[in-house]
Amino acid sequence: MTTYALDATALGMRYRRGWGLRDCEFQLPTGRISALIGPNGAGKSTLMRLATGLLRPTTGSIRVLGEEPGRHGTHRKLAFLAQDKPLYRGFTVAEMLRAGAVLNPSWDDEYAWRLVREADVPPQAKVGTLSGGQRTRVALAIALGRRPEVVLLDEPLADLDPLAREDVMRTLMAEVADSGMTVVLSSHVIADLDGVCDHLLLLAGGRVRLQGDVEDLLAQHRVLIGSRELVMPDGVVEARTTERQATVIARTGPVPGWEADEPSLEELAMAYLRSARAVAA
Amino acid sequence: MTWVAWRQQRLQVLISLAIITALAAVMVYTGFDARSLDETAVEDKYGMYLGYLQLLLLALPVLLGAFAGGPLFAREIEQGAHVFSLTQSIGRTRWWATKIAVAGLPVVLGMTLLGLVNAWADPALSTLRGARLAIPSFEVQGVAIGAYTALAFTLGATAGLLVRNTLGAMVTAIVGYVPVLIAVGNGLRPHYAEPQGGVVDSTMLREKAWRVETSYVDGAGNPVDLRAVCGDDVNRCFEEGKVRVHALFHPDDRFWAFQAVEAGVFLALSAALLGLGAWVLHRRLRLA
Amino acid sequence: MIEFRIDRRSGVATYQQLVDQTKHALRLGLLRPGDQLPTAKQVVAATAINPNTVLKAYRELEREGLVEGKRGMGTFVSASLAQPDAGELREQLTDWVRRARADGLDREYVEALFKAELDAHY
Incomplete structure (x- = not known):
């Protein structure tokens, strides 16, 4: 039996205001870089918080490397970096690293310090005085210092300037190349994930809309352009028409009469997100 | 986790312990000084001091308790830092228990010691106060003061988990604590032991027993209605010995037994609040 | 590298x-x-x-x-895609392009010619 990095069965999370996630079935494979895509409020953060054990599901279950989150903290092989990069504000960077060391038996001090040094963050600086980019680098160093097999990053690039984004992604990818760890990262900016992710989980309205290997998904879909008189193919995700012309994104192979292209990741994701929104409305 | 909790709470702990130490030093000095003076000199020198000291020691348990307990969880949750703490390799229970112990134990123990120091200093000033068992002398010395601090602290800590707001948690601690203290002092403490009964004479005043009920009896010791027997001239009635004052009271030597019971009551309430906190932490609390 | x-x-x-x-x-x-x-x-x-x-x-x-x-x-x-030395061919091509320009052929036309020949032979 394959062990997945994350594996959800009938997963649901109900808040006072309604369902944050509902009936979610998905598997994210190990050794891959998975993108968690969806608009704000789609349930991306909820999903990650369920995996860490910060939240307990209302229905169903989620397993991390085959184990449900227990009472003894987050799975030892799982690291989580929340969107607002929570750290102890009054601590210095060096003290934050010490906190990482005492809170984690699997801590790799040398490695965490190396990541901080590479980021050029002064160790005696108070966490509260760091820039967004530095804060992210420190939080990432502490997350990776646990030597996780799976790392969950919730909107890691939000609020970062382009240089800091590039730095963070390069650090992260280099560590993946070294350790072969599994990465799950969420974003509502799909362009950030193109070329980085090889697996996709698309959420909208608390439900899974699309999942799978990115290349397979791209190969299975076509952007079709043709006369609006033509018969629509099967598996239409989204169709837009002008007076004469129709542009269709469909889960299909080549269709006679239509000009067919493989979609880009962004085109594909946007089509699913727009169609989910149209259904909801 | 102990180091992390200490690093987070050390400022609060050190400030509290500094206040406690300063007060203890003042008490020790006063205790020695008052013992070297005669009664009138003590009254002149320490009359005002005792009033202020009692006021301060009545307020201190709830202030230090709320100061330690209110922000303990509330501030960490306000800042979102609990998401960091709880996604490391330690469970919620250890996080909660360690923070409680590191922030709470020093102030509770410190206040208990302060109460004992004050109990040592108190006899030197005993002519300035009423019964040691009565409000407010009882509350400011002995071991109960530590238990009061524990209640204020656990109220603040548990409220912080629930309301997740530092100010709200501290206010809850104060607003919750004061009525309990008043209710226990007036409603519960007189019943910690069966009061003794007797006709009041001057020795009782010297011993400073705590009078909890007063009634009137005739020469044979039967209860009487003062107004029915004496009419309007009450003073003459007493002079003639037709009516005497009978009181229910707790003698002064019950002080330490009462302190123990009172401390037990407040520690039990604190434990119940900790239990509520633990239950909330596991069953009800969405910490994200 | x-x-x-x-x-x-x-x-x-x-x-x-x-x-x-x-x-x-x-x-x-x-x-x-x-x-x-x-x-x-x-x-x-x-x-x-x-x-x-x-x-x-x-x-x-x-x-x-x-x-x-x-x-x-x-x-x-482990293998090379480098071509045999094309020095002489390149000289001839340079001469040819110079002549084309001197004869007043415009750039697009030369490109089209070259592409047509490429398509015909490759």
Whole structure:
């Protein structure tokens, strides 16, 4: 039996205001870089918080490397970096690293310090005085210092300037190349994930809309352009028409009469997100 | 986790312990000084001091308790830092228990010691106060003061988990604590032991027993209605010995037994609040 | 050693860009048999792409017999795409282009001519 990095069965999370996630079935494979895509409020953060054990599901279950989150903290092989990069504000960077060391038996001090040094963050600086980019680098160093097999990053690039984004992604990818760890990262900016992710989980309205290997998904879909008189193919995700012309994104192979292209990741994701929104409305 | 909790709470702990130490030093000095003076000199020198000291020691348990307990969880949750703490390799229970112990134990123990120091200093000033068992002398010395601090602290800590707001948690601690203290002092403490009964004479005043009920009896010791027997001239009635004052009271030597019971009551309430906190932490609390 | 440049907006799959750039370097003689390709870590540390993509590109190059992965050591160029010396042909081409220009042929027309000949012979 394959062990997945994350594996959800009938997963649901109900808040006072309604369902944050509902009936979610998905598997994210190990050794891959998975993108968690969806608009704000789609349930991306909820999903990650369920995996860490910060939240307990209302229905169903989620397993991390085959184990449900227990009472003894987050799975030892799982690291989580929340969107607002929570750290102890009054601590210095060096003290934050010490906190990482005492809170984690699997801590790799040398490695965490190396990541901080590479980021050029002064160790005696108070966490509260760091820039967004530095804060992210420190939080990432502490997350990776646990030597996780799976790392969950919730909107890691939000609020970062382009240089800091590039730095963070390069650090992260280099560590993946070294350790072969599994990465799950969420974003509502799909362009950030193109070329980085090889697996996709698309959420909208608390439900899974699309999942799978990115290349397979791209190969299975076509952007079709043709006369609006033509018969629509099967598996239409989204169709837009002008007076004469129709542009269709469909889960299909080549269709006679239509000009067919493989979609880009962004085109594909946007089509699913727009169609989910149209259904909801 | 102990180091992390200490690093987070050390400022609060050190400030509290500094206040406690300063007060203890003042008490020790006063205790020695008052013992070297005669009664009138003590009254002149320490009359005002005792009033202020009692006021301060009545307020201190709830202030230090709320100061330690209110922000303990509330501030960490306000800042979102609990998401960091709880996604490391330690469970919620250890996080909660360690923070409680590191922030709470020093102030509770410190206040208990302060109460004992004050109990040592108190006899030197005993002519300035009423019964040691009565409000407010009882509350400011002995071991109960530590238990009061524990209640204020656990109220603040548990409220912080629930309301997740530092100010709200501290206010809850104060607003919750004061009525309990008043209710226990007036409603519960007189019943910690069966009061003794007797006709009041001057020795009782010297011993400073705590009078909890007063009634009137005739020469044979039967209860009487003062107004029915004496009419309007009450003073003459007493002079003639037709009516005497009978009181229910707790003698002064019950002080330490009462302190123990009172401390037990407040520690039990604190434990119940900790239990509520633990239950909330596991069953009800969405910490994200 | 070569350095890869990834254009995320090109519409060409990332791994294909790596394959193409490696072949280009082989053709121009920038890479010769025995040279080492950058490790996956070096590539991603410079380009912030998925290391699996680098490995996929190297597998593709290996499948085409151009490179060889040596366990624990890295990936090495094992074949050459460099062409026989084209010096004389290039001189003739230069002469021909000069004449075309002197005869007043415009650039687009020359390009079209050249492409038509390429299509006819390749």
